[in-house]
Amino acid sequence: MKYVDEFRDQQLARQLAAAIAAEVDPKREYRLMEFCGGHTHAIFRYGVQQLMPPNLRFVHGPGCPVCVLPMARLDQAMAMTHEHGVTLCTYGDLMRVPASGRQTLLKAKAAGADVRMIYSTQDVLRIARDEPERQVVFMAIGFETTTPPTAVAILQARAEGLKNLSFLCNHVLTPPALRAILALAGPEGVRLDGILGPSHVSTVIGTQPYAFVPREFGLPVVIAGFEPLDVMQSALMLVRQINDGRREVENQYSRAVGEGGNTRALELMARVFVTRPSFEWRGLGFLPESALALAEDYADLDAERRFPVRVEASHEIKGCECPAILRGLKEPTECKLFGTVCTPDNPMGACMVSSEGACAAYWSHRTHMPSSGLNR
Numbered sequence: 572m573k574y575v576d577e578f579r580d581q582q583l584a585r586q587l588a589a590a591i592a593a594e595v596d597p598k599r600e601y602r603l604m605e606f607c608g609g610h611t612h613a614i615f616r617y618g619v620q621q622l623m624p625p626n627l628r629f630v631h632g633p634g635c636p637v638c639v640l641p642m643a644r645l646d647q648a649m650a651m652t653h654e655h656g657v658t659l660c661t662y663g664d665l666m667r668v669p670a671s672g673r674q675t676l677l678k679a680k681a682a683g684a685d686v687r688m689i690y691s692t693q694d695v696l697r698i699a700r701d702e703p704e705r706q707v708v709f710m711a712i713g714f715e716t717t718t719p720p721t722a723v724a725i726l727q728a729r730a731e732g733l734k735n736l737s738f739l740c741n742h743v744l745t746p747p748a749l750r751a752i753l754a755l756a757g758p759e760g761v762r763l764d765g766i767l768g769p770s771h772v773s774t775v776i777g778t779q780p781y782a783f784v785p786r787e788f789g790l791p792v793v794i795a796g797f798e799p800l801d802v803m804q805s806a807l808m809l810v811r812q813i814n815d816g817r818r819e820v821e822n823q824y825s826r827a828v829g830e831g832g833n834t835r836a837l838e839l840m841a842r843v844f845v846t847r848p849s850f851e852w853r854g855l856g857f858l859p860e861s862a863l864a865l866a867e868d869y870a871d872l873d874a875e876r877r878f879p880v881r882v883e884a885s886h887e888i889k890g891c892e893c894p895a896i897l898r899g900l901k902e903p904t905e906c907k908l909f910g911t912v913c914t915p916d917n918p919m920g921a922c923m924v925s926s927e928g929a930c931a932a933y934w935s936h937r938t939h940m941p942s943s944g945l946n947r
């Protein structure tokens with residue numbers, strides 16, 4: 572498949588691995604954070620870490636949209652079903668994410684709540700049209716990648732005059748989270764030498780929003796594609812920047828990402844959403860201006876206003892290390908629950924639910940052989 576097979580070529584992977592091994596300085600470590608869960612998945616699936624020299628480590632970041640959603644937002648959604656009897660629609664990964672008291676949307680559905688798994692925002696619109704007697708709430712989650720489709724659905728709901736559809740917006744923003752992690756780095760936090768910038772998010776926001784990373788934190792950034800050779804080439808670009816003492820934003824994923832991003836998508840987002848003053852992230856706490864809410868012009872479609880509920884402060888399951896893992900401070904195998912109490916069939920924390928979560932990626936590819944996923 573074009574743009575896929577050539578980025579999984581085993582021979583090229585060996586050449587890139589040899590180039591990285593030849594260029595790393597054996598006297599120093601290279602700790603490169605992949606912000607995006609898609610990269611974490613690719614690194615494990617294709618054994619990219621095993622192809623790296625021992626002094627180059629990938630540090631997993633918080634870029635899994637399901638993993639960073641705090642329990643309180645799930646509690647809020649479930650309270651809407653209980654207290655207001657709404658039909659709650661959301662993406663499949665979210666169904667098994669633990670909320671307070673080890674509750675999940677799946678368990679709420681089994682207990683009688685009308686919770687439905689959807690594949691796209693068009694499904695939500697269809698449900699609202701087909702069942703005008705139901706109040707339908709779309710629980711929207713994700714980074715800048717999934718935000719434009721939600722904006723389109725909001726505009727479509729308005730254009731069609733759908734009175735029984737509203738939106739529980741949980742869309743979050745990448746640059747503030749990256750800033751928070753880098754602000755925590757150092758003696759108290761994770762030590763980093765470079766950042767692999769996200770792929771899909773950057774197709775929307777472009778490369779420019781990462782300029783603060785070299786400027787304020789003195790770290791290089793390479794926007795990286797999702798395929799294994801993308802990740803390896805990006806690692807080589809970071810190694811070269813670090814060795815040269817350069818601190819820049821470079822773009823390895825130029826086949827999809829431009830400097831200014833997708834202007835049409837950005838315009839849609841700016842039209843429909845405003846930035847929240849503060850929003851809670853699992854593992855990172857409350858971060859200023861890090862998430863979106865519906866703009867005042869669309870307040871009538873805002874589920875938080877239409878179906879107000881009160882939720883208590885939530886606490887992670889005892890022993891779950893998701894908060895430390897999402898900040899790059901620990902690896903999943905350092906969690907005592909990993910693979911014993913906590914597995915993908917019985918997730919205790921959000922990082923074990925989505926395939927983009929670091930714990931699920933470790934679990935799925937724990938017997939991985941370095942060459943097994945690459946084309947020969």
Ligand code: SF4
Nearest residue numbers: 892893906913920930
């Ligand atoms: S293994 Fe499970 S309990 Fe441990 S950090 Fe990961 S998700 Fe949390």
